[in-house]
Amino acid sequence: MILLGLVQGLTEFIPVSSDAHRAVLNEFFPVSPGQAPELEFSLRAGVLLAAIVFFRRELFALGTVPFSRVPSAVRETERRRLLFVLVAAVSAGFVGFWLKPCVEVVESFLPAAGVGLLLTTLFLLGGELGGNSRVAFSVTEISLWHPVLLGAVQGLAVWPGLSRVGATIGLALFMGWSWENAGRFGLVTTLPAAAASTFAAVRGLAALPHAGTVVPGLVVSFFAGLIALRLLMRILATHRLWPVAAYTCLLGIYAVMK
Numbered sequence: 001m002i003l004l005g006l007v008q009g010l011t012e013f014i015p016v017s018s019d020a021h022r023a024v025l026n027e028f029f030p031v032s033p034g035q036a037p038e039l040e041f042s043l044r045a046g047v048l049l050a051a052i053v054f055f056r057r058e059l060f061a062l063g064t065v066p067f068s069r070v071p072s073a074v075r076e077t078e079r080r081r082l083l084f085v086l087v088a089a090v091s092a093g094f095v096g097f098w099l100k101p102c103v104e105v106v107e108s109f110l111p112a113a114g115v116g117l118l119l120t121t122l123f124l125l126g127g128e129l130g131g132n133s134r135v136a137f138s139v140t141e142i143s144l145w146h147p148v149l150l151g152a153v154q155g156l157a158v159w160p161g162l163s164r165v166g167a168t169i170g171l172a173l174f175m176g177w178s179w180e181n182a183g184r185f186g187l188v189t190t191l192p193a194a195a196a197s198t199f200a201a202v203r204g205l206a207a208l209p210h211a212g213t214v215v216p217g218l219v220v221s222f223f224a225g226l227i228a229l230r231l232l233m234r235i236l237a238t239h240r241l242w243p244v245a246a247y248t249c250l251l252g253i254y255a256v257m258k
Helices: 002-013 018-028 036-054 056-067 072-106 110-131 145-156 164-174 179-188 191-203 211-237 242-257
Strands: none
Touching: 002 018, 002 036, 002 211, 018 110, 018 242, 036 056, 036 191, 036 211, 056 072, 056 179, 072 145, 072 179, 072 191, 110 164, 110 179, 110 242, 145 164, 145 191, 164 179, 179 211
16 A cells, blocks of 8 residues: 555646556555555545645636736736646546546556657657747647647546656647646646546445545545655656656557567
């Protein structure tokens, strides 16, 4: 439980796909079917809470500034951010809903996770290329199609091995977002999808979870998630994603060949 919490927390936000790492880990330390629903809930809840704590200022601004009496330019910017989050959430829900039945057929198949990791590699390399070769847009210059596309790739991330964070950041950078906006605001747009995954895990519980099973995974994944978010911001500050892309490529090749 502690090992899985550590893996989930670190790989949820460092864009290397938590699902793929758990699939690989399950090859060596299989989880019993009876524990799987409680484990899924505790790990997803822990990383979601970590993201809420880490982005608390951004979330507070989104919830208050659009309806406050701050200067109009600031208010309009936050209103646009809020609109982007809502549009991305709807787009992610639509794509994820239609893709999920197909994914359920292959989600326990390790080579499928390998394909997702290789797709993550392409998103990361494309993001670095776009982020370092274009003049970045400000929030007011970003088209409404951008959150539609970002939400779509977040929905695609129900495919095992495809990192929701990696796909979002990579696509945002490729479309011309600044590294800061792609890293911080781009991740905020993923929170509704993360919350939906947690809610789905709750629905998968047959009964009230046991504290002894849930708490250790939740606590470890929460603190590991906070560490991973800080590390991700440092990675993005270097404007280099290729080291992470190299790792996902190698792991993806390993998974495909299994």
